[in-house]
Amino acid sequence: MTNQQKNDFTKWYIDTIQKADLMDYTPVRGCIAFKPDGYEIWEHIQDEMNRRFKETGHRNAYFPMLIPESFFQKEKDHIEGFAPELPWVTEAAGEKLEERLALRPTSETMIGHLYSDWIKSYRDLPVLINQWANVFRWEKKTLPFIRTSEFLWQEGHTAHVDEEEARQETMQMLNIYKEVVEELLAIPVYDGQKTPSERFAGAVDTYSIEAMMKDGKAVQAGTSHYLGTKFAEAFDIKYLNKENKHQHVHTTSWGTSTRLIGSVIMVHGDEQGLVLPPRVAPTQVVLIPVGPWKKNPAIMEKLEELYAALKSKGIRVRLDDSDQSPGYKFNEWELKGVPVRIELGPRDLENNQALIKVRDLSEKESVEIAVLVERIEEELTTMQTRLLEKARAFRDENSHTNVDTLEQLKQHLADSTENGEIPGWILAGWCGDDACEENVKNETKFTTRNIPFNPPAEKTTCINCGKDSKHTVWFGRSY
Ligand SMILES: [Zn+2]
Known part of the structure; x- marks a missing residue:
C-alpha cells in the first residue's frame, strides 16, 4: 500500500476513479454514470464471460425490469431478503397502479413465472439462460462500482432434471467466475461455500469467490447458487419425466456485477492512480512524441507507422499528438492506468530506438524500434501475469x-x-x-x-x- 492508500483508502479510491475519468455522480443518489473508459472495462469482462457462457451451452435472453409485487410473495425467504432494498413503481400515466411493481433486484421470480410455461417435458431441459441487465438495490451506504443503488450485472438462470445436474452447473459457473477473475482481472480469489447466514435469499446453497482489496477488506466477486426446488415449487415449474410423472425442476442462478470494476481498481491501483491489467485496459499502449517533435515530421511518421503495426496485432493503442507537454501526458496516461507508454524523440529516432515505460515498473527502457512491436506484446503478457502474482503475494501475506x-x-x-x-x-x-x-x-x-x-x-x-x-x-x- 502507498501512503495515500494508507491514510484514507476510500478517498484514494474515489480520487483515482475520478482522475481516470471512469464515472460520474448523478443527482440520483447511489446511481452513477459509467463513462466510456469505465464502461469499456465492463465490455471486456462481458466479452470474456459471454465467450465462456456460450462455450458451456448458455444463451443470452432479456426479461422485464418491472416485477409484480405478488411474485415476491411467492418465495418467503426471497421477499424477506430483498424487501428492505426494493424501489417501487406505484403509478404510471398519472394513475395509481392496481399492483405495485418493483424495480428488479434480481430476476428469479419473473423467470420462475415464465419457466413454468416454457418447461413441460424432460425434452425441454436443461434450460441454460443468462441475462445482462441493470438491477436495483436501494443501499444506504454507497461507493461507486462497489455498492450502488443501480448496477449492471449478468444473472444466469438454469433449470435441470435433478439435483446432481443442477449442482454440477452451480460449480461449473463458479469455476468460470474464478478463471475469468484470475486470468482477465489478475485478481486471485478463494472459492468456497457461504455460511447459511450469508446465503442468497431463497437458495439452498450459495458459493462465492472472495477477493482481497489493498485495504484488506473483502469483495464478494461472484456468487453461484443451488436453489433446489424452492423456486420450482413457488412458481410451479414442473416437467413430465420419461416415466410420464410430473416432477419439479432443480434450478440455479449465478451472478457477477460491475463491482468487478471497483475490485480491479482496489487490487491493482497505486499512488499514481489506476493500474489496469492489459487484458481489460481500454487503452493498452500509448505513443507519445517528445522533444521538438513538431519541427521533425519524421517522428510523427515513425509513430504512425508503429501505431499501425501495433493495431494490426490487435493491440488497443492510442497516439497522443495533442499540444500538451510530454510531462502532462505521461501523468494523464498513468492516472488512466495504461499498461505501456512509448516515447519517441529526435535523439531516440536517430539511434533507431524508443523509450518504453511499463505502468507498474519504475524504470524506463530503450528498445530497438525493429523489435519494438514484438517486445510490447511480450510486456503486455508479462505484466498481466506479474499483476496476478503481486496480488496473490499480497493476499497470502495478509x-x-x-x-x-x-x-x-x-x-x-x-x-x-x-x-x-x-x-x-x-x-x-x-x-x-x-x-x-x-x-x-x-x-x-x-x-x-x-x-x-x-x-x-x-x-x-x-x-x-x-x-x-x-x-x-x-x-x-x-x-
Ligand atoms: Zn462456536
Missing part, C-alpha cells in the same frame, strides 16, 4: 492462519492498528452455530467470507466458543 480465538483476533486487530498494517483475513474454525458467527461480527466486524474448498490449514476449534469446529472459514471485513 491471510493469517495463526489466529484461533476471539481474544487472539482482538489482539491481532490491536497489533495491526498499532503497526499501521491492514488486518487482512483470518482462517479460523467455526462450530456451525449462527450465534458464534454473529458474536465475532459484533465484536470485531469480521464476517464469514466463505468456507474455502481448499483451505491452507484445517482448524479444529470454533473461534468463538472453543468447541469442535465443523468448518474452517475465512473471516474478514467486507465491502
Whole structure:
C-alpha cells in the first residue's frame, strides 16, 4: 500500500476513479454514470464471460425490469431478503397502479413465472439462460462500482432434471467466475461455500469467490447458487419425466456485477492512480512524441507507422499528438492506468530506438524500434501475469492462519492498528452455530467470507466458543 492508500483508502479510491475519468455522480443518489473508459472495462469482462457462457451451452435472453409485487410473495425467504432494498413503481400515466411493481433486484421470480410455461417435458431441459441487465438495490451506504443503488450485472438462470445436474452447473459457473477473475482481472480469489447466514435469499446453497482489496477488506466477486426446488415449487415449474410423472425442476442462478470494476481498481491501483491489467485496459499502449517533435515530421511518421503495426496485432493503442507537454501526458496516461507508454524523440529516432515505460515498473527502457512491436506484446503478457502474482503475494501475506480465538483476533486487530498494517483475513474454525458467527461480527466486524474448498490449514476449534469446529472459514471485513 502507498501512503495515500494508507491514510484514507476510500478517498484514494474515489480520487483515482475520478482522475481516470471512469464515472460520474448523478443527482440520483447511489446511481452513477459509467463513462466510456469505465464502461469499456465492463465490455471486456462481458466479452470474456459471454465467450465462456456460450462455450458451456448458455444463451443470452432479456426479461422485464418491472416485477409484480405478488411474485415476491411467492418465495418467503426471497421477499424477506430483498424487501428492505426494493424501489417501487406505484403509478404510471398519472394513475395509481392496481399492483405495485418493483424495480428488479434480481430476476428469479419473473423467470420462475415464465419457466413454468416454457418447461413441460424432460425434452425441454436443461434450460441454460443468462441475462445482462441493470438491477436495483436501494443501499444506504454507497461507493461507486462497489455498492450502488443501480448496477449492471449478468444473472444466469438454469433449470435441470435433478439435483446432481443442477449442482454440477452451480460449480461449473463458479469455476468460470474464478478463471475469468484470475486470468482477465489478475485478481486471485478463494472459492468456497457461504455460511447459511450469508446465503442468497431463497437458495439452498450459495458459493462465492472472495477477493482481497489493498485495504484488506473483502469483495464478494461472484456468487453461484443451488436453489433446489424452492423456486420450482413457488412458481410451479414442473416437467413430465420419461416415466410420464410430473416432477419439479432443480434450478440455479449465478451472478457477477460491475463491482468487478471497483475490485480491479482496489487490487491493482497505486499512488499514481489506476493500474489496469492489459487484458481489460481500454487503452493498452500509448505513443507519445517528445522533444521538438513538431519541427521533425519524421517522428510523427515513425509513430504512425508503429501505431499501425501495433493495431494490426490487435493491440488497443492510442497516439497522443495533442499540444500538451510530454510531462502532462505521461501523468494523464498513468492516472488512466495504461499498461505501456512509448516515447519517441529526435535523439531516440536517430539511434533507431524508443523509450518504453511499463505502468507498474519504475524504470524506463530503450528498445530497438525493429523489435519494438514484438517486445510490447511480450510486456503486455508479462505484466498481466506479474499483476496476478503481486496480488496473490499480497493476499497470502495478509491471510493469517495463526489466529484461533476471539481474544487472539482482538489482539491481532490491536497489533495491526498499532503497526499501521491492514488486518487482512483470518482462517479460523467455526462450530456451525449462527450465534458464534454473529458474536465475532459484533465484536470485531469480521464476517464469514466463505468456507474455502481448499483451505491452507484445517482448524479444529470454533473461534468463538472453543468447541469442535465443523468448518474452517475465512473471516474478514467486507465491502
Ligand atoms: Zn462456536
